[in-house]
Amino acid sequence: MTARAPGRSPLDGGAACLLVVGAPGAGKSTVTRLVAGRLSRAALLEGDTVSRLVVSGRVWALGEPADEADRQTRLTNDNLVALAASFADAGFTPVIDWVVPDRAQLDLYVAGLGDRGLALVVLDPGGDVCRHRNELRDPEEQFDFDGQEALVATMRRGFGEVGWWFDTSALTPEETAEQVLAHAYALGRRGL
Numbered sequence: 090m091t092a093r094a095p096g097r098s099p100l101d102g103g104a105a106c107l108l109v110v111g112a113p114g115a116g117k118s119t120v121t122r123l124v125a126g127r128l129s130r131a132a133l134l135e136g137d138t139v140s141r142l143v144v145s146g147r148v149w150a151l152g153e154p155a156d157e158a159d160r161q162t163r164l165t166n167d168n169l170v171a172l173a174a175s176f177a178d179a180g181f182t183p184v185i186d187w188v189v190p191d192r193a194q195l196d197l198y199v200a201g202l203g204d205r206g207l208a209l210v211v212l213d214p215g216g217d218v219c220r221h222r223n224e225l226r227d228p229e230e231q232f233d234f235d236g237q238e239a240l241v242a243t244m245r246r247g248f249g250e251v252g253w254w255f256d257t258s259a260l261t262p263e264e265t266a267e268q269v270l271a272h273a274y275a276l277g278r279r280g281l
Contacts, residue, residue: 097270101130102129103177105207106206107183107269108210109212111212112237115237117186117212132176132182133184140161143161170201174201191244195251208281209277209281210276250280252277253276253279
């Protein structure tokens with residue numbers, strides 16, 4: 090499969106903000122980097138990077154105390170939405186890489202990005218594939234999480250038929266990125 094030339098995706102030209110979600114290990118970071126690099130003007134917004142801006146007192150999304158974890162997750166979501174809106178308004182296609190586990194958090198993106206449009210892609214290769222991909226990572230980049238199936242089930246209940254649920258288990262990252270570039274604008278805006 091040949092790499093897509095910049096400017097040839099329906100996502101180009103600020104047509105929509107792209108939100109790529111999924112369980113840890115689904116391939117979000119790799120795919121979003123590839124997608125952003127193949128658009129003519131794009132900004133890659135990584136939720137993990139934004140959340141790590143909190144240096145002192147940081148609590149990860151499933152950490153304790155739970156109320157502080159929720160507050161910091163909301164702060165990350167608010168900042169991702171603000172950054173995406175700013176980049177979209179400047180003519181860049183925002184490509185967001187983050188775990189958005191439920192409809193309430195997804196609605197923050199829908200409301201915050203408003204008329205700029207949102208295309209949602211849920212990478213869903215299955216829990217076994219996510220765990221296998223994690224094992225292949227550099228040991229310093231591996232994560233300790235074994236709740237992929239439960240997380241995806243929560244997302245399915247919350248999102249329903251919204252967006253594009255994309256089984257990438259048989260695809261390489263490059264093939265996945267090509268499919269996202271070609272189809273996310275049409276399929277990812279369903280129900281939003």
